[in-house]
Amino acid sequence: xxxxFFLRALAAGIGVALVAAPxxxxxxxxxxxxxxxxxxxxxxxxxxxxxxIEIDVTLGVFAVAGLVALAxxxxxxxxGLSSDAVLGLLAHSTLAVGLVALAFMTWVRVDLLGFLxxxxxxxxxxxxxxxxxxxxxxxxxxxxxxxxxFAATVSRELAQAEGLxxxxxxxxxxxxxxxxxxxxxxxxxxxxxTALLIIPAATVRRLAATPEQMALFAxxxxxxxxxxxxxxxxxxxxxxxxxxxxxxxxxxxxxxxPMGVGAARRRERAAAGGGATGGGE
Amino acid sequence: xTNAPALAxxxxxRPGDARIADAPSDDAPSPxxxxxxxxxxxxxxxxxxxxxxxxxxxxxLVRGVDLTVARGEIVTLIGPxxxxxxxxxxxxxxxxxxxEGAAGLTSxxxxxxxxxxxxxxxxxxxxxxxxxxxxxxxxxxxVRAALERVGVAHLAxxxxxxxxxxxxxxxxxxxxxxxxxxxxxxxxxxxxxxFTGELALYELIAGLRDELDCGILLISHDLHVVMAATDRVVxxxxxxxxxxxxxxxxxxxxxxxxxxxxxxxxxxxxxxxHDHTHLLDGRVRFADGSIAESCGHDHGAAPxxxxxxxxxxxxxxxxxxx
Numbered sequence: 001x002x003x004x005f006f007l008r009a010l011a012a013g014i015g016v017a018l019v020a021a022p023x024x025x026x027x028x029x030x031x032x033x034x035x036x037x038x039x040x041x042x043x044x045x046x047x048x049x050x051x052x053i054e055i056d057v058t059l060g061v062f063a064v065a066g067l068v069a070l071a072x073x074x075x076x077x078x079x080g081l082s083s084d085a086v087l088g089l090l091a092h093s094t095l096a097v098g099l100v101a102l103a104f105m106t107w108v109r110v111d112l113l114g115f116l117x118x119x120x121x122x123x124x125x126x127x128x129x130x131x132x133x134x135x136x137x138x139x140x141x142x143x144x145x146x147x148x149x150f151a152a153t154v155s156r157e158l159a160q161a162e163g164l165x166x167x168x169x170x171x172x173x174x175x176x177x178x179x180x181x182x183x184x185x186x187x188x189x190x191x192x193x194t195a196l197l198i199i200p201a202a203t204v205r206r207l208a209a210t211p212e213q214m215a216l217f218a219x220x221x222x223x224x225x226x227x228x229x230x231x232x233x234x235x236x237x238x239x240x241x242x243x244x245x246x247x248x249x250x251x252x253x254x255x256x257x258p259m260g261v262g263a264a265r266r267r268e269r270a271a272a273g274g275g276a277t278g279g280g281e
Numbered sequence: 282x283t284n285a286p287a288l289a290x291x292x293x294x295r296p297g298d299a300r301i302a303d304a305p306s307d308d309a310p311s312p313x314x315x316x317x318x319x320x321x322x323x324x325x326x327x328x329x330x331x332x333x334x335x336x337x338x339x340x341x342l343v344r345g346v347d348l349t350v351a352r353g354e355i356v357t358l359i360g361p362x363x364x365x366x367x368x369x370x371x372x373x374x375x376x377x378x379x380x381e382g383a384a385g386l387t388s389x390x391x392x393x394x395x396x397x398x399x400x401x402x403x404x405x406x407x408x409x410x411x412x413x414x415x416x417x418x419x420x421x422x423x424v425r426a427a428l429e430r431v432g433v434a435h436l437a438x439x440x441x442x443x444x445x446x447x448x449x450x451x452x453x454x455x456x457x458x459x460x461x462x463x464x465x466x467x468x469x470x471x472x473x474x475x476f477t478g479e480l481a482l483y484e485l486i487a488g489l490r491d492e493l494d495c496g497i498l499l500i501s502h503d504l505h506v507v508m509a510a511t512d513r514v515v516x517x518x519x520x521x522x523x524x525x526x527x528x529x530x531x532x533x534x535x536x537x538x539x540x541x542x543x544x545x546x547x548x549x550x551x552x553x554x555h556d557h558t559h560l561l562d563g564r565v566r567f568a569d570g571s572i573a574e575s576c577g578h579d580h581g582a583a584p585x586x587x588x589x590x591x592x593x594x595x596x597x598x599x600x601x602x603x
Contacts, residue, residue, distance in 0.1 A: 009380065150415070151416045154405065154415060161396075209406055
C-alpha cells in the first residue's frame with residue numbers, strides 16, 4: 001500500500017512533467033538547453049530574495065527567472081555578445097550570489113540540498129494544487145501561441161513576413177519557461193530542472209513526425225520518467241529528484257536501441273550482399 | 282514579352298493604405314535607364330520602398346531604394362552577391378526596418394514568402410503537410426492543390442529533412458502559394474534546382490501571377506536567365522543602378538558597367554516560347570540540357586539577344602572549342 005506522501009509526490013511530479021515536456025520540445029528545437037540551465041541556476045537567487053523579503057518562494061523564483069529570461073532575450077536580440085559566454089556567466093554568477101546570500105541569512109533555516117536537488121517527497125496537497133493550477137495556465141498559453149511560436153522557431157523572418165508576431169510570442173515563451181522552473185524547483189531542484197525539459201523531448205524525437213506528436217509523446221515520456229523514478233527511489237531508497245532524472249535518461253537510452261538494432265541489421269545485410277557480389281570469400 | 286501586365290487597376294485604394302504615410306502619391310518617372318512609369322505601379326501598390334536605406338556597422342547595405350510592386354506585376358531584382366537584394370526584400374516585407382526613408386507592405390496585403398535560406402534541423406520533426414500549415418491553418422484540399430501545382434503531391438507525408446534541395450524549394454513554393462497571397466516574394470526560388478527544373482519553375486512562377494492574381498517580387502542570383510514574363514528588372518548594387526524591361530536593362534550602360542561586358546552579354550532573356558538559352562560563350566543550351574553551336578534559326582534584331590551581337594561572345598566560342 002502506497003503512503004499518502006508518495007501519492008502526493010507522484011501527482012506533483014506527473015503534473016510538472018506534463019507541462020515541462022511540451023515546453024521542453026521548444027527548448028530543444030530552439031537550441032535553448034543551456035538557456036534553461038541558466039534560468040534554473042538563477043532560481044536559487046530567487047529563493048534567496050524571496051526569503052529575504054518574505055514572499056512566496058515560487059513567486060520569487062518566477063520573478064527572478066522571468067527577469068533573467070527577458071534580459072537574455074534582450075541581449076540576444078541586440079546581438080554582438082557570444083551567447084554561450086553570457087549564459088555561462090549569468091548561470092553561475094546568479095547561483096553563486098544566491099548561495100552566498102543564503103549563507104548570510106543566518107536567521108532563516110533553509111534546506112539547501114532541497115533547493116539544489118529537489119525534495120519532491122515533502123510536497124503538500126496545497127503545493128500539488130499550485131502545480132496543477134500553474135501548469136494549466138502555462139499549457140493554455142502554450143497552446144494559444146503554438147502556431148506562431150513554432151513558425152518563428154522554423155524561421156523567424158518567414159513568420160514575421162507573413163504577419164505573425166514572433167517578438168511577442170518569444171517573450172511569452174520565455175515567461176512560460178520561467179514559470180515551469182519556478183514550479184519544478186521544489187521537485188527536482190535547481191541543478192536538475194533542465195533535465196525535465198529536454199530529456200523527454202529528446203527521447204521521443206525519433207517516434208514523432210510532427211511537432212504536435214513530439215509534444216504529446218514527450219509529455220508521456222516525462223510522466224513515465226517521474227513514475228519510474230519515484231518507484232525506483234522507493235524501492236532502492238535513492239534520492240527522489242535524481243532518480244527521476246536517471247529514469248528519464250534510461251528511457252532516452254532505450255529510445256536509441258531500435259535504431260541501433262536496425263542499423264546493425266542493415267550492416268549485416270550490406271555485408272552479406274557485399275560478400276555475394278564479391279563471389280563469396 | 283508581355284509589356285501589358287495583367288493588372289487590376291479598378292481596385293479602390295484600401296483604407297489601410299496610409300500605412301506608408303510619407304510616400305509621395307505621384308509616381309515621378311524613374312530617372313534610371315530604361316525606366317518606365319508602370320501603369321500597374323500607379324494603382325495601389327502592394328509594397329512600396331521610398332528612398333529606403335539600411336545600415337549595419339556604419340556601412341550602408343542599401344540606400345535610396347525606390348520600389349513598388351503592384352498586383353499583376355512581376356518585378357525581378359538582380360545584382361551581384363552582397364548587392365542588397367535580400368535586404369531590399371526584407372525591407373519591403375517589414376522584417377527589417379529602414380534606417381532612412383520608408384518601406385513596407387500596404388496593410389492588409391497577404392504575403393507568401395520563400396526566404397533565401399531556410400534550414401530545418403533534424404531535432405524538429407516536420408512533414409511537408411505540416412510545413413504547409415506553418416503560418417496559418419489550411420484545409421486538406423488547399424494543401425493538396427498547392428502541392429500538386431508544384432509537382433510534389435507525392436511528398437506530402439515525407440519529412441522535410443528527407444527532401445532534395447529541389448524538392449524542398451518546390452515545397453516552400455507550394456507553402457507560399459497555398460496561402461492564396463496577394464504578393465509572392467521569392468528569394469532565389471530556383472536554388473538547388475537543376476537547369477531543366479529551373480526553366481519549369483520559372484514558367485510555373487509566371488503562370489502563378491495570373492492564377493493567383495498577385496504581384497511577384499522575384500530575386501534572382503542567376504544573371505543569365507531572367508524571365509521574359511518579368512515586367513521590370515531592377516538591377517541593384519547597394520542602390521538601384523538601372524531598371525526597366527529585361528531587354529532595356531541588358532542594353533543599359535549602367536548594367537554593363539556593373540557586370541562587365543562579358544556578363545552583360547550573358548543576360549539572356551528567357552522567353553518561354555523558346556526552348557533554349559544563349560550561354561555566356563555564345564553557344565546555345567536547350568531546355569533538356571544539351572548544348573549546340575546555334576539555335577538553328579535567325580533571331581533578327583540584335584537587341585533581343587545581345588549575346589549574338591557581342592563580338593566578345595564570338596571570341597568565347599572559339600576559346601571554348603579550342
